[in-house]
Every structure is written in C-alpha cells, then in structure tokens.
C-alpha cells in the first residue's frame with residue numbers, strides 16, 4: 001500500500017541517514033566509500049554537462065566526501081567550492097580538500113543538515129544523489145541550482161534524473177510586494193517516466209504530480225517559517 005511514508009522510518013523509527021550514522025558505524029564507512037566509488041564513475045559526465053565558466057562559487061550539498069567537488073575544482077581553476085554534508089560524511093573528506101591539501105585554498109568543508117538549513121551562499125548549488133523515499137520507492141538524482149541575485153530567481157534543473165523522471169526543471173521567483181512582504185512563486189516543468197514498479201505513464205505522472213505538489217507546499221512553508229523567524233529576530237514585522 002502506498003501512503004507516502006518511508007518504509008525505512010516505519011521499520012526503524014528514524015530517518016535512514018540518522019540511523020546509519022548513529023547505529024551502523026561500520027556500514028557508514030562502507031556506504032561513504034561506495035559513494036566515492038560511484039562518484040568516480042559519474043563525475044566526468046557531470047563535469048562535462050556543467051558549464052561553470054561564469055561561476056565563482058559552487059556548493060555541493062550532500063556531496064559525500066567531496067570527490068565530485070574536488071574534480072570540478074581541478075577542472076575549473078577559477079572556482080571556489082564548499083562541500084556540505086552530514087558530520088559523519090565530512091569527517092574524512094577527499095585529501096585534496098583537507099587542510100594542506102592541493103585544493104584547500106579554494107575550498108571549505110562544512111558539516112550541516114541541508115533539510116534544516118543550507119549553511120553556505122554560492123552562485124551554483126549542486127544537490128547530488130540525496131536518497132529520498134517517493135511513495136515507497138527509493139529515488140535519487142542530481143540537481144543544479146543557479147542563483148541570480150539581481151533578478152531574485154533560482155533556476156533548477158536535474159542533470160541526472162531519478163528513474164521515474166523523464167525531465168525536471170523549474171524556477172523559484174521572489175516578487176517583492178512592498179517593503180515588508182515578498183511573494184515566492186515556484187514553477188516546475190516535468191514529465192514522468194514509467195518504470196517496472198509503475199508501468200503506466202498515467203499513474204507515474206499522477207504520482208509525480210502529487211509528489212511535486214506536496215514538496216512545493218512543504219518547501220514554501222519551510223521558507224515562510226524561516227523568513228518569519230529571521231524577521232522576528234531583527235524585530236521587523238512578519
């Protein structure tokens with residue numbers, strides 16, 4: 001039965017990465033090393049499809065130990081990069097990103113939980129293969145986000161799609177209403193792809209539309225709460 005909840009949480013009572021890092025430390029090491037090996041296979045394709053020539057700062061969110069970030073920094077000598085991942089993943093970063101490493105001067109490594117806060121400001125954010133449960137199915141993908149401060153927009157595009165997704169992209173647009181209020185508009189452009197688990201295109205589209213709708217509301221709500229929290233902390237009207 002699909003109820004939108006994750007199977008892992010039902011069984012173990014907490015989110016996958018929280019459980020992995022706190023209860024299965026040996027498996028954490030194997031998992032992190034396996035992700036670096038996977039990155040070795042896919043980073044060349046990511047580097048090829050990412051034109052970073054006009055970009056000064058780049059953040060890899062959920063970037064594991066930073067293999068992909070280190071390769072992108074080597075391929076783009078003008079670029080500064082930040083690796084953000086949970087503490088257990090960034091405890092042993094790629095040697096090139098460590099103090100004294102070949103890329104240390106152009107990189108920083110930050111432990112953080114991107115579901116609570118993105119603890120870095122950058123021109124481009126890459127969110128690569130976070131593992132998410134979509135209606136009971138494990139999905140993961142690679143997304144690029146471009147921040148345009150002048151026009152108050154963030155464009156996003158999936159570079160490597162989840163199995164259920166044909167293509168996915170869109171834009172966040174902040175429209176100032178008056179001195180104290182901003183309207184945030186998200187638009188998505190996407191199509192679902194049938195899979196073995198969901199062979200009907202119609203059903204795949206229905207599931208994806210429902211997930212996008214649910215996530216958009218959750219995202220907008222999270223931004224609203226954070227904006228109100230910050231407004232309160234500086235004493236501005238919410």
Ligand SMILES: C[S@@+](CC[C@H](N)C(=O)[O-])C[C@H]1O[C@@H](n2cnc3c(N)ncnc32)[C@H](O)[C@@H]1O
Nearest residue numbers: 035039062063064085086089113114115128129
């Ligand atoms: C499938 S791995 C991909 C690692 C890396 N992007 C790569 O391609 O090698 C998912 C990564 O997301 C990280 N992650 C999971 N939840 C996170 C969160 N809430 N905040 C930051 N990173 C998270 C995990 O620690 C893990 O390194």
